[in-house]
């Protein structure tokens with residue numbers, strides 16, 4: 001009999017519920033609505049080898065609550081975005097269009113693409129009315145990844161407006177497993193976010209600002225408030241993304257229904273893991289399979305975060321599904337670390353405006369570290385907050401899929417043995433990860449509480465081919481970006497409020 005894990009693994013005293021600024025979720029005061037399932041993006045054209053897409057960042061309006069529509073932003077949609085599904089090995093070409101009133105970037109969180117331009121961090125702005133071309137060919141395991149805006153120091157605000165969408169990576173191995181694959185029917189994205197609605201059902205990022213992360217009391221799932229989903233298959237695969245700026249999600253079902261986690265951020269797990277509880281920190285993903293065998297038409301099953309219902313599942317007739325999940329889902333070959341390779345130390349420290357990475361705030365023009373491509377290196381990532389008043393920092397590295405090796409020298413959690421790109425680090429903890437870059441470029445690494453990254457808990461590394469001269473990339477600078485934002489918003493740069501800038505100024509630091 002396989003072990004069924006019944007806890008969230010993370011340190012309870014570090015949960016966001018203990019934050020001074022914690023905003024508990026409240027039961028949504030809105031009529032139940034069908035869960036929005038974002039459409040799959042259709043290519044503009046496609047051959048056996050290549051696919052061409054258009055991706056537009058746009059403004060819109062969305063009926064989220066009764067009454068006034070909410071002003072929202074999205075990708076190829078008024079809010080959040082259509083879902084990309086890329087096949088490994090295909091040459092992908094994307095035209096990035098910006099129809100917003102201000103600059104943005106298009107960051108592929110979890111895709112193995114070159115940095116810093118294709119990766120879409122702060123160095124790759126697309127200005128309003130402009131478009132850019134990118135292309136890449138993926139060589140990575142099947143995964144649930146995502147796309148979000150990343151224009152420092154306004155990443156958090158743009159994601160809050162709605163610039164986040166799911167990006168699915170398929171490969172032949174995953175497509176041939178006996179697991180649900182029917183997108184929208186039994187393969188369901190769940191983008192978990194939270195918002196506060198102000199007057200006329202509008203969002204007000206500045207009013208809600210908290211340097212330790214912006215939260216709201218209303219859960220929003222795939223851009224739906226108080227959603228229900230009609231279950232018409234016995235087994236449903238959920239691709240769950242913590243797309244919130246700050247909120248941790250502690251998920252469990254009614255009846256303590258068991259479920260099976262099959263994937264983490266960047267790949268399938270080597271073996272499926274049976275759970276009744278699952279905690280996700282910001283930007284983490286999990287794919288789970290829920291078997292509704294024990295229910296009959298008319299029953300309902302509820303998904304909770306802590307004790308607040310966030311999605312209702314209405315059970316309908318379904319055909320029996322006796323497919324058996326294999327005991328092994330993915331071979332993971334950890335790259336060998338040479339004994340001569342030093343361990344890289346990364347320290348996340350501080351709270352509120354004082355957040356820092358390795359004692360410094362982020363500087364776009366500074367390369368903080370280098371690592372040759374193809375070389376596997378241990379990174380010891382520490383969170384120096386103390387448990388008393390500390391918090392879990394979700395640590396993310398662009399441009400790589402890492403393995404979690406240990407937590408304070410002990411075993412990683414049972415559900416983090418697959419490839420990941422984001423890992424929650426408890427206060428006082430050092431998490432050892434194994435990092436290898438396969439593509440050259442400049443990549444950011446940071447806390448994914450998005451207000452912490454905007455506030456400077458971020459650095460960047462250059463990966464390089466040791467057999468070639470070190471390339472010099474044109475790096476963006478904060479002066480250029482903030483001047484552009486000020487012009488686009490029609491305000492004086494000296495009086496413009498930007499969340500990240502605020503943190504630097506309060507610490508008496510220049511960006």
Ligand SMILES: [Cu+2]
Nearest residue numbers: 393447449452
């Ligand atoms: Cu943080």
